[in-house]
Amino acid sequence: KAGVTQTPRYLIKTRGQQVTLSCSPISGHRSVSWYQQTPGQGLQFLFEYFSETQRNKGNFPGRFSGRQFSNSRSEMNVSTLELGDSALYLCASSKTTGVETQYFGPGTRLLVL
Amino acid sequence: ILNVEQSPQSLHVQEGDSTNFTCSFPSSNFYALHWYRWETAKSPEALFVMTLNGDEKKKGRISATLNTKEGYSYLYIKGSQPEDSATYLCAFISKSGYSTLTFGKGTMLLVSP
Numbered sequence: 125k126a127g128v129t130q131t132p133r134y135l136i137k138t139r140g141q142q143v144t145l146s147c148s149p150i151s152g153h154r155s156v157s158w159y160q161q162t163p164g165q166g167l168q169f170l171f172e173y174f175s176e177t178q179r180n181k182g183n184f185p186g187r188f189s190g191r192q193f194s195n196s197r198s199e200m201n202v203s204t205l206e207l208g209d210s211a212l213y214l215c216a217s218s219k220t221t222g223v224e225t226q227y228f229g230p231g232t233r234l235l236v237l
Numbered sequence: 238i239l240n241v242e243q244s245p246q247s248l249h250v251q252e253g254d255s256t257n258f259t260c261s262f263p264s265s266n267f268y269a270l271h272w273y274r275w276e277t278a279k280s281p282e283a284l285f286v287m288t289l290n291g292d293e294k295k296k297g298r299i300s301a302t303l304n305t306k307e308g309y310s311y312l313y314i315k316g317s318q319p320e321d322s323a324t325y326l327c328a329f330i331s332k333s334g335y336s337t338l339t340f341g342k343g344t345m346l347l348v349s350p
Contacts, residue, residue, distance in 0.1 A: 128280070157335055167326070167340040180335045214281070221336040223288055224267040230278040 126151065128217050130231035132175050136235045142203040145232045149196050149217030157226060158190060161212040170213075173198055177218040202234075210236045239263055241329045243341035250317050251349055257313045258344040260327030264308030269330040272301055272312055276323040284312075284325075290333060317348040 149156050158170040167181040170176045173192035180190050190200040196217070203208055212233050216226040242261040250256050262270065272284040285294040290305040298315045314321055324345045328338035 130346065157336060157338070159239075159338070159340075166342040167328075169337050169339065173337055174336075180337050182337075216338075222337060223286055223330065223335070225283045225286055226271070226336065226338065228273075230280050 128215060128227055130213075130215055130229040130232050132232060133230065134233050134235075136237065137205050138237050139205055139207060141205050142201065143205060143234060144199055144201045145213055145215075145234075147198045147200075147215035147217075147229060149198070149215075150227055153217035153219050154196050155218045155221050155224070155226075155229075156192055156196065157216045158198070158200050159214045159216065160184075161214060161231075162208075162210075167214070170200065172221075179221065180194075205236045206234050210234060239329060239339045241327060241330060241339050241341040243325075243344050246342070246346060247345040247347070249347045249349065252280075254317050254348075255313065255315045256317055256346065257311050258325055258340055258346075260310045260312070262308050262310070262327070262329040262339075263331070264306060265333045266333065267305045267329075268332045270303060270310050271328040271330070271348055272310070273326040273328065274323045274336060275326060275343070281326065295338060314346075317346070319348045319350050322348045 155174045157172040163210045172180040192198045213230045214229045216228045218224040218226045271283040275281040287303040292303040324343040326343045328340045
């Protein structure tokens with residue numbers, strides 16, 4: 125069974141640009157969550173989607189948005205990039221919500237110059 | 238704001254040593270606790286999902302215990318091997334948090350041969 129895939133794996137952008145990251149969950153998984161990892165803050169929750177609906181959102185500015193498609197694939201978008209958005213962005217999928225194990229992808233490393 | 242603390246921050250042991258780490262979390266509103274192992278350049282790997290007070294889980298040389306009343310979990314590694322070198326993360330889910338994982342900052346383990 126294929127694992128969670130994320131594209132692209134690496135990305136370099138400049139301040140003010142926008143970026144879209146993609147996450148394909150494990151087949152059959154309907155829940156996708158996004159996390160940001162920075163050296164000082166550790167892993168922080170961004171969003172959770174289930175069956176195309178955003179169920180929960182972390183404490184991030186409105187520049188961070190996301191969506192989930194009918195095939196459970198998810199995208200997140202960051203507009204007007206800032207230097208502080210440089211981070212590793214991880215997505216995780218699970219069959220449903222609640223206490224199900226969440227399986228993580230390899231992440232997209234974003235560098236904002 | 239949920240606070241999940243892990244200690245120690247880092248640990249350096251010799252091959253064959255046994256070791257343990259602590260994860261502290263809010264004891265009220267507990268729903269589940271996850272443990273992950275994250276090796277450099279890889280995806281976080283799920284180790285355990287724990288839900289019940291007194292739960293004990295085991296996977297090979299790694300085991301974990303849970304005390305929801307006092308808000309802590311221990312992860313034990315028996316006879317550490319160099320391949321155990323990784324960052325070990327715990328993540329808390331509250332009753333009101335859907336599938337949202339609130340992570341600690343992790344314990345970085347280095348096992349020398």
